[in-house]
Amino acid sequence: MQLTVPARRGNARSCRLQRPSLLLHAMSKYPVGDIETKWQNYWETNKTFKVTEDPAVPPEKRRYILDMFPYPSAAGLHVGHPEGYTATDIYCRFLRMRGYAVLHPMGFDSFGLAAETYAIQTGTHPRTTTEANINTFRRQIKSLGFSYDWDREVSTHKADYYRWTQWIFLKLYERGLAYVAKVPVWYCEALGTVLANEEVLATPEGPRSERGNHPVERRPLRQWMLKITAYADRLLDGLEGLDWPESIKAMQRNWIGRSEGANVRFAMSDGSGDIEVFTTRPDTLFGATYMVLAPEHPLVGKITTAHQRAQVDAYIERAKLKSDLERTELAKDKTGVFTGGYAVNPVNGEKIPVWISDYILLSYGTGAIMAVPAHDQRDFEFARQFDLKIVRVVAHDGEPDDESDMTEATPGEGVAVNSGRFSGLTTLEFKKQIVEWLEEKGLGSKAVNYKLRDWIFSRQRYWGEPIPIVHCEEGFVPISADDLPLRLPEVESYTPAGTGESPLAAVEDWVGVDCPDGSGQRGMRETNTMPQWAGSCWYFLRYLDPQNDKELASREKIDYWMPVDLYVGGAEHAVLHLLYARFWHKVLFDLGVVNTDEPFMRLVNQGMILGEGGVKMSKSLGNVINPDDIVDSFGADSMRMYEMFMGPLEIAKPWSTNGLAGVHRFLDRVYRLSQRPLSDDAPPDNLVRLLHKTIKKVTEDTDTLAFNTAIAQMMIFVNELFKEEELYRALWEPFVLIISPYAPHLGEELWEQLGHEPSVSKVTWPAYDETLTRDEIVTVVLQVNGKVRNRIEVSADTPADELERLALGNDRVQQWTLDKEIVKCITVPGKLVNLVVR
RNA sequence: GCCGGAGUGGCGGAAUUGGUAGACGCAGGGGACUUAAAAUCCCCUUCCCUCAGGGGAGUACGGGUUCAAGUCCCGUCUCCGGUACCA
Numbered sequence: 001m002q003l004t005v006p007a008r009r010g011n012a013r014s015c016r017l018q019r020p021s022l023l024l025h026a027m028s029k030y031p032v033g034d035i036e037t038k039w040q041n042y043w044e045t046n047k048t049f050k051v052t053e054d055p056a057v058p059p060e061k062r063r064y065i066l067d068m069f070p071y072p073s074a075a076g077l078h079v080g081h082p083e084g085y086t087a088t089d090i091y092c093r094f095l096r097m098r099g100y101a102v103l104h105p106m107g108f109d110s111f112g113l114a115a116e117t118y119a120i121q122t123g124t125h126p127r128t129t130t131e132a133n134i135n136t137f138r139r140q141i142k143s144l145g146f147s148y149d150w151d152r153e154v155s156t157h158k159a160d161y162y163r164w165t166q167w168i169f170l171k172l173y174e175r176g177l178a179y180v181a182k183v184p185v186w187y188c189e190a191l192g193t194v195l196a197n198e199e200v201l202a203t204p205e206g207p208r209s210e211r212g213n214h215p216v217e218r219r220p221l222r223q224w225m226l227k228i229t230a231y232a233d234r235l236l237d238g239l240e241g242l243d244w245p246e247s248i249k250a251m252q253r254n255w256i257g258r259s260e261g262a263n264v265r266f267a268m269s270d271g272s273g274d275i276e277v278f279t280t281r282p283d284t285l286f287g288a289t290y291m292v293l294a295p296e297h298p299l300v301g302k303i304t305t306a307h308q309r310a311q312v313d314a315y316i317e318r319a320k321l322k323s324d325l326e327r328t329e330l331a332k333d334k335t336g337v338f339t340g341g342y343a344v345n346p347v348n349g350e351k352i353p354v355w356i357s358d359y360i361l362l363s364y365g366t367g368a369i370m371a372v373p374a375h376d377q378r379d380f381e382f383a384r385q386f387d388l389k390i391v392r393v394v395a396h397d398g399e400p401d402d403e404s405d406m407t408e409a410t411p412g413e414g415v416a417v418n419s420g421r422f423s424g425l426t427t428l429e430f431k432k433q434i435v436e437w438l439e440e441k442g443l444g445s446k447a448v449n450y451k452l453r454d455w456i457f458s459r460q461r462y463w464g465e466p467i468p469i470v471h472c473e474e475g476f477v478p479i480s481a482d483d484l485p486l487r488l489p490e491v492e493s494y495t496p497a498g499t500g501e502s503p504l505a506a507v508e509d510w511v512g513v514d515c516p517d518g519s520g521q522r523g524m525r526e527t528n529t530m531p532q533w534a535g536s537c538w539y540f541l542r543y544l545d546p547q548n549d550k551e552l553a554s555r556e557k558i559d560y561w562m563p564v565d566l567y568v569g570g571a572e573h574a575v576l577h578l579l580y581a582r583f584w585h586k587v588l589f590d591l592g593v594v595n596t597d598e599p600f601m602r603l604v605n606q607g608m609i610l611g612e613g614g615v616k617m618s619k620s621l622g623n624v625i626n627p628d629d630i631v632d633s634f635g636a637d638s639m640r641m642y643e644m645f646m647g648p649l650e651i652a653k654p655w656s657t658n659g660l661a662g663v664h665r666f667l668d669r670v671y672r673l674s675q676r677p678l679s680d681d682a683p684p685d686n687l688v689r690l691l692h693k694t695i696k697k698v699t700e701d702t703d704t705l706a707f708n709t710a711i712a713q714m715m716i717f718v719n720e721l722f723k724e725e726e727l728y729r730a731l732w733e734p735f736v737l738i739i740s741p742y743a744p745h746l747g748e749e750l751w752e753q754l755g756h757e758p759s760v761s762k763v764t765w766p767a768y769d770e771t772l773t774r775d776e777i778v779t780v781v782l783q784v785n786g787k788v789r790n791r792i793e794v795s796a797d798t799p800a801d802e803l804e805r806l807a808l809g810n811d812r813v814q815q816w817t818l819d820k821e822i823v824k825c826i827t828v829p830g831k832l833v834n835l836v837v838r
Numbered sequence: 839g840c841c842g843g844a845g846u847g848g849c850g851g852a853a854u855u856g857g858u859a860g861a862c863g864c865a866g867g868g869g870a871c872u873u874a875a876a877a878u879c880c881c882c883u884u885c886c887c888u889c890a891g892g893g894g895a896g897u898a899c900g901g902g903u904u905c906a907a908g909u910c911c912c913g914u915c916u917c918c919g920g921u922a923c924c925a
Contacts, residue, residue: 029877029878245842245843246842246843247841247842247843247919247920248842249842250841250842250920251841251842251919251920251921253841254840254841254842254920254921254922255921257924259924259925261925277925278924278925279925280924280925281925292925334923357923358923359923359925360923360925361923361924361925363924364924364925365924365925366925368925369925370925371925372925376923376925377839377923378923378925379925381923382923449924449925450924451924571919571920574919574920575920614849645850645851645862645863646850646851646863647850647851648851650843651843651844651851652918652919653850653851654849654850656849656850656863656864656865658849658863658864658865659849659850659863659864661864662862662863662864663863665863666863672878708850708851708852708862708863709851709852709853709861709862711862711863712851712852712861712862712863713861713862714862715862715863716861716862719862722879723880779858780858781857781858783857783858783905783906785905785906786857786904786905786906787906788858791858823905824905825905826857826905826906828857831857831858832857832858832906834857834905834906835905836905836906
């Protein structure tokens, strides 16, 4: 998946970014490079982290920990990638040592625009570029010592992978969830192609292509669509049970945008047709004083009077050129034109004018509204702009009765007024009764609307999954699942055809094909390809069974591992990827392919790593940190540990090379400590207690992904050990175990130096003794009126009355209680005594 | 505007069910070692006042609850992320 970092464009050569000069000063006492190479080779040769489906492992001891796989860009790995990957790696290593079977795979989201753009410019096949980039990514990821099971690696552009992406598409098609429709999309004359919304920018000169700054316009073009709206309610309801950040859930809810209301039909006064509107406030029907249609609304032509025709046509022309953005955000003033037509308000028979305006979007609801200016701010502004009638139909406390005094609409709920026999009803009750009334009269009905729209699934591109459909005389004929994969043909040019078709349209001997229905007729292949999102919708299933050529993954393996227990990645995928993947998963669930309705039980977003000084990392600022440079100068363990020490995983935090050096210093200290002669003597009691506290803290914090505080505790422990002459084996061995998920190369090395067989990752995580985690002597705070006046050291089990006696007898305390009456005494054993005086 | 999140030293950040604010690290200061420097080790380091015992203030701001508030409640401000004529 693509991170929203400034991607390098149109240049696939690897480029070394400038090294911060500080890196060159990294001094190291321990042989970082040797150690890290040694253990990476060991893990690779011994397949240390290969995992298989062992039926002896009970289900509650299995975990599927997933990283968002990267889009292999030419720029190589970014410091943002290792953050999430390190977090899951530490967690996985921890879980394994705690006796879990852990599935932890990695792969590549390898279809995408950047490689194709480069192909257009240079003629290099996108596969060549992509696979070179994958090799770089894989090398970089391996250099950080992550414990992936590399035998499960997948890449979405490989035919044995996209075969199953196409298979899922066929299933969607079979179920009526994939269809073709003419929808307005951005078309760029100069580039000869359709552009995605995110490839179009709003500029003062109008909408322009992101690439080349060419003008673009909306054209209704034939596109493949996926009926995600059919799953809107399930996508909404499914969020309830998920352990996801509240913000992501809120964003998905907002994106789906469910709203309840009613559809109401208004007849034209001249009988020229009916206008249907959607409203969430049917209780304000009596306040509907005019209507507005979207400029593209099909009824506009029919109801416009001859007198208004020229103005209306001119307005429609202008609206066409505006982007959605301009029609909404940028437009402060309302614009619109009267059509000359009138509709009849069904509740009171009043004739109300029908206008068109671009504040009404054809794509939402019915593309038409009843305007209630008294209680809707947009309608209010429009009414004031064009001097239309305003009637209040909801009473709120303390409002002026005269509409001419109103300065803004009052959208809240209240009690109905000016509403005939419905007057006096509360908003809630009114809504119920009016819908019943409308249904009785056949004028309308209860309705639900969504902001969510069907997913435009086709791209006029080369580097994507071909859509396995043939256009035959009798219509679309899907390719038989047995004939998949439908491979991408080789092409001579990657440039779009200029007709709004993909480069595939030019490959005549690929496009022309016998119809798969066996009729003997000739047909034409679909030349659109799938969008980049397709491959990432289900990759986590392919990891389960990557070699399977009979099905996308066997049901046994799905049952063994799914659903994903923890999914870590950037918040930039909050809506699209996570919504699309959930949608496909629900379809697969309905098909009986997968075992759960939701794929990802727990989601964590790692925060962005900013440049030094808290600004965004960007090439133009020259503050981009290249992980390769860090690994070269400080080592992978320092890089990993520093990124975890920076702060909580979820928050954005600035990079600091000094901070990195500090963590490196710590690891260096650990190594130097390890070179001291080992002692088998019993260690001092205070250090044993510190060890148990440390094990407890690191255990709990690793379990909750609070890596920064776990590392702080390890630093405290090492600082204390460092002060001792001797290195006690009884303290050192457990410490090597708990640091090993964090600094795995050093962990392996030290474990081996302790005389053990590798790998440390197979050793059981140390236990702690709860009683040893508590201090025997504690500091108790003596307060007078809540202010700390003294501290005393007492045995931890000193009872309350004894503490109270000690407090009252304390001379520093007495200075503050002298001549005062002691009103109250609060004692918290082991913590404090607070004397309240007057 | 709406939704979500966050405001703690010079900086990144700690702080259990309300119970010692500032753990750990960075930066800074002092000392040790060294011919010297680097590296390393030790100590100090929220701010203000101080008779050197301490005292006062302090977790964005203003209130409140409480013996006790960074933590709970009400209001305000700022910043970050998302979204925006969605009828």
